Amino acid sequence: MMDESTTERTETNGKMELPSEPKSASKCLGGEGGDIALNSPHLNNQRETGLKILTQDFKRRLSFRKDTLKSVKEDSIRVKMDKIKNETREANVNTECLQTELPAKCKEDEEKKCFQEDSPPMDNQDDNEPQALRRGLKIIPSFRNGTSFKVKSAEGIGFTRSNSKRFSMGLFKRKEDGDQASKENKSIPEEDKPFGREGVQNEPLSVMQINDLIQKRQLLEAFKHIRDLEGELLAEREAKKYEEHPKEYTVRAKDVDLLYESLSKEIQHIVEDTLDLSSMDAKALIEMMVALIEEEEKVHGGAAAITVPSEPVTKLGLARNWREHWKKTVNESVNKRILKVHIPLKDDATWLLTHLGFLKNAVRQDLLTIKDSIHKFYPDNYRVCDTYLKAFHEALSLHLQGILQGGNSFESHEFHAILDWVTNVYHSEGLLGHPDLQPEIKTEDLPSLLTPEVLDKLEKDYIHSVKLKTKSCLENIQILEAKEKWDSEEQPEALQSQYHSSLSFDIQTIVGEHMKASGKICKNLETAVLEMSVKEVTRFIPCFGKAFLEQDKEKNYPQFASLMVTYVNNFYDLRMEFRTRFNVNCEELEKTLNDLIVRYRKYFLNKLMLKTQLIFKKILSQAWIINSRTLDSFIMKILLVIEDFSQHLKHLKEPIFKEFLNEVHKFVVKEYITQVLKTKSRMKRTKRELVSRIMTQEATTINDTMMHLGSNAEWLFPAIPDIASIISEKEKGKIKYYLERLAWNYPDIREEHMMAILTLRGLKQTKRQSVARHVNRPSVELEFTSGRTLFADIEFPNTIWCFESFCR
Structure with a gap:
């Protein structure tokens, strides 16, 4: 070896x-x-x-x-x-x-x-x-x-x-x-150890193989192989392998980035799908997604707050911030779900109310699903209920603002539907306040569904739409009145002996409905709508009154008196009930109604004058003297006309009835005195005594007749007898006495009136002036505070006939 x-x-x-x-x-x-x-x-x-x-x-x-x-x-x-x-x-x-x-x-x-x-x-x-x-x-x-x-x-x-x-x-x-x-x-x-590997190194899969794992939702396995590719590419970059071939590095970096994007899309798909899946399927997907997110955070610990660059080359090795991506995906998926809620065709008048109903049911059901079947599959630190609630809140806010951007043609009930949904329905038991959502769904920290600026504009748009609707309704009332009553010869209905129509009721109903609807939203809006409605009624009433009088001038309605009485009753009701029913400042409306009632009364008296003017001109004439002792006297003719024309006044409400009859009584006395003071005839002493007796008798007839009709203006009675007494008085001292009594009873009498009376008596000019200047008259303040005016409305020519040749 x-x-x-x-x-x-x-x-x-x-x-x-x-x-x-x-x-x-x-x-x-x-x-x-x-x-x-x-x-x-x-x-x-x-x-x-x-x-x-x-x-x-x-x-x-x-x-x-x-x-x-x-x-x-x-x-x-x-x-x-x-x-x-x-x-x-x-x-x-x-x-x-x-x-x-x-x-x-x-x-x-x-x-x-x-x-x-x-x-x-x-x-x-x-x-x-x-x-x-x-x-x-x-x-x-x-x-x-x-x-x-x-x-x-x-x-x-x-x-x-x-x-x-x-x-x-x-x-x-x-x-x-x-x-x-x-x-x-x-x-x-x-x-x-090499990047992304544990123990013995495995050979990374190809891009297509990893993508197949992602499509099969083997996300953790795919993530490990992507890390291997990423680690290999980073190591080769450190070894400066791609200095001569930078494009190759870019291509490979894009491949890695595309794989990461595919994983991100799978997270998005899981979030979008979980609300529509069964609890078991949702659990499996959520747990896999959470494991993937946590694995990514584990690899890149502490880097979740780093902003990921946009270029794939610069993303390598950096955290992908998938937890933030999850939150963003929750917001996007919720927004998509809101946009999928059915919107009926706008041809239907109730389309918006119906859509808001669908919206309420859809959001409530999704929140119940999240609370009962979704949030328990997430770790507590995900705060799933709060995240989804915030996402729904923001999505609903954007959705409603989008609806309002196309609200140029909205009517008042559509603006009201949104306001009511935002202020009442959203936090009611039908939605966020549902008992089954408690206590996980917490709404205490939620901001307003609409920003103060958007909400303020919405309220103004609503008030403006109510104004237009109120105006339109009032105009329709006038059109119906003209069509059904002005051009008809039928007499108005009598309710409890008083002429009655729906004018006042219709106006109060319109205002009351708007007040009730706006009051459901908030007290401030109710007050604003009510004030606007009162202004519109205040604008409408004079227009309505003027239109009726102008139509009568043109067509001379035979039922004018009865219609006038009917409308005066309605004006009086509006004046009295607006303040008590709606508890609002109606001073301008009340003044407008009072002025309109006075205008109607003057118009009535003017028509009465036209009917009696020719007869009044006969007073102090020879025919007047001759017929004074008969039933065919001129004063009787005048009173018969007045009684016939004023018979409808008995259907006026109190105290309007008395006010009208007193004015008619005053009209008769005033017209009588006016004709007496305008007389140009010359009278001897015997004739003056006869005229005095006739005037005294007719004053009594006038007073009795008017009292019978309903007048209580007894203060008018002494005027004619006092003038008659001055005409026939022989003693000049008593003439002054009668003048002073006349002046104290009627403080509005002027010196020219007294001069005319003394001229009718036959005094010389110097004597008339002497007597008139020495009459003890009341103060000016009494003249304006008494509220009784008779002579102020009597006008006559500046030339006063002198009967000096007849004076004795």
Whole structure:
């Protein structure tokens, strides 16, 4: 046997070198523990024959790699049997065969070269064949396990795969020293092992093979092989292998990045699928995904916060932040689920309300699934319920904002539907507040579903839409009133002896519905809607009143009085009930309604004046004097017209009824006095006394008639008798007394009125002025605070006829 020093191997520049011994089969084969000399020609021939048989057997086995597992099992059983038979025959052979591994892609000519020997063939080849087969079977498992190898030829030349870390050199001892080699291998420090490998290095799969693993959702296995490829590429980059071929490096880096992207997409698919799968299937996928994420975090511990570059070349070796990718995927998948909720056709008036109902049911069901069947498969640190709740919250916010962006044509009920959903439905028991979601679904820290700016704009849009709807409804009311009542000769309905229509009720109903709807959302919105509604009603009422009067001027409706009474009753109801029912500041509306009632009353009196004007002009005429003692007197004609035209006033509500009758009473007295003061006829003393008596009698008739109709303006009665007394009074001192009494009863009387009365009495101009100037009159304040005006509305020409020639 040869000395160990003569067979010791040396290492130069990372390559194994052999000693300068004769390059023949008779030289020793060195193991890690030392060399064994094989000088026997018989053994050399036996080894040569065995290697040839081994080569032929191995070439045959390479052609059947697809059936490797089956063939290896069968061959192993056969070889074990042969081994038992030949153990005694081979007992004197104390050698160690070098176990080798050929790469899968080794060419046929390389195999021949690796096992070529210079010795002549052995004569006893048949006897040694079982031993050669046994050695071949030792090689096959090591090849399948990816064991690195080095073969020493007859010339002592070593063949290695030096360009890739997937192949590493190693020599193995004979079988009895195998356990010791395994222990030594385990003792290698972790940092000295190749990237992404543990213990013995496996040959990485191809890109397509790894992609097949991903498609089969063998994610952990695929991840390990991707790490192997990544580690190999990084090592080659460190060795500056690609300095002359940078494009090749870029292509390989892109391949690795694409594989990582495929894993990322599988994470995305798992997240998207789990909400629709059974609990058992979801559990398997989630646990596999979580294991993958945690494995990636384990490899890149502490690097999860690092931003991953966008270029594949710069991504190598960096953390992929798959937990963040998971969160992002949760958000994206939730957003997709929200967008899949059915939206009915917008031709349906209730499309938005229906869609929001579908949205509520879909979100609630998904949250229940997450709470009951999903979150328990995740580790606690994933905070699954909170993550999904936040994702749904953000997705719903974006979805609603998207709906509002197309809301230019929305009506008030559509804006209201969104507002109600955001403020009431979202946190109700029908959705986030559902009892089955508690306590995992926590909504305390959720922000508003819509930002304050968006919510403020939504409320303004809603108020504006309510304004347009209110305006439209009020205009429709006016159109219906004109069509059904103004152009009809039917009298209005009487409710409890009062003319009644739905005008006030319809207006209050419109305002009440908007107030109720907005009040369900919030108190501030209710107040804003109510104030807006009051303004719209305040704008509408004068327009409505004006339209009715203008139509009457044009068509002279025969039922004008009854319609006027009906509308005045409605105006009064609005004035009284708006404040009490809606508890809102209605000062402007009340003033508008009061002004409209006064306007209607004046219009009524104006029509009354047109009917009686010609008769009033007969007062103090000769015909008036002649007919004063008959039932056909002019005053009776006037009162009959007034009574007939005013009969509908009895259907007015109190106190409007009294106000109207008092004004009619005042109208009669005022028109009577106006005709008296405008008289141009000259009267002798006897005629003045007759006129005085007739005026006193007619004053009583007027007062009695108007009291019978319902007036309570008794303060009007003394006016005509006092003027009559002045006309017939002989004593000038009493004339002054009657004037003062008239002035105190009617503070609005002016000096020109007194001058006209004194002129009718027949006093000279100087005397009239003297008397008028010395009359004791009330203060100006009393004139404006009494609330009684009679003479202020009496106008007559500036020229006052003087009857000085008749004065005595």
